[in-house]
Amino acid sequence: MPSFDIVSQIDLPEVDNAIANMTREMSQRYDFKNSTSRVELKGEEILLNADDDLKLKQMHELLQGHLARRKIDTGVIDYQTPEKAAGQAVRQKALIRQGIGRDLAKKIVKDIKDGKFKVQVTVQGDELRVTGKKRDDLQTVIQHLKGLSLEQPLQYVNFRD
Incomplete structure (x- = not known):
């Protein structure tokens, strides 16, 4: 996946x-x-x-x-x-600030779930892993997150098919 x-x-x-x-x-x-x-x-x-x-x-x-x-x-x-x-x-x-704190992680997870994307989000320490069935769904999530106004900059790494 x-x-x-x-x-x-x-x-x-x-x-x-x-x-x-x-x-x-x-x-x-x-x-x-x-x-x-x-x-x-x-x-x-x-x-x-x-x-x-x-x-x-x-x-x-x-x-x-x-x-x-x-x-x-x-x-x-x-x-x-x-x-x-x-x-x-x-x-x-x-x-x-380095790493994603607990409060920011909850906010991101809630925002992704409210967006009704067909992906799963798991918290792994100070980072989040997003998995989905289609690559397009993941790219849609990235575009959605880039549109948010968060107090901390985010990077999207380790993209795997």
Whole structure:
């Protein structure tokens, strides 16, 4: 039976390259001169340290721009609430979302079942497997899912006949 997997994966070395380019640009920009603002990648967590809220907002724009240049969807970044540090300094964590969480998986499964497609969906850890009798049914499901507005980007891999 034909099947495919729905996953949400990010190429972490590309994220590391985007952050390195962002750091390089921050060192050359006039508005970041004499600033202690910095960005670090630790595992699947990005730490943003800025002098004030304005610089933090500029860092968000820089990060999203550099991720987009590396063909990484900016929806993978989950910004946490900013914390106050010494003086006007601001610290913020940004988590990189990988894998499909339980809530998102339930939403996708429910949406596919509500669409009355002739397919079966099974949850396998942090990914979903969709199987059906016809290849056309699977392609219809992919097109339907691409039309949804989800908070996390999805990839459709492992398509088998």
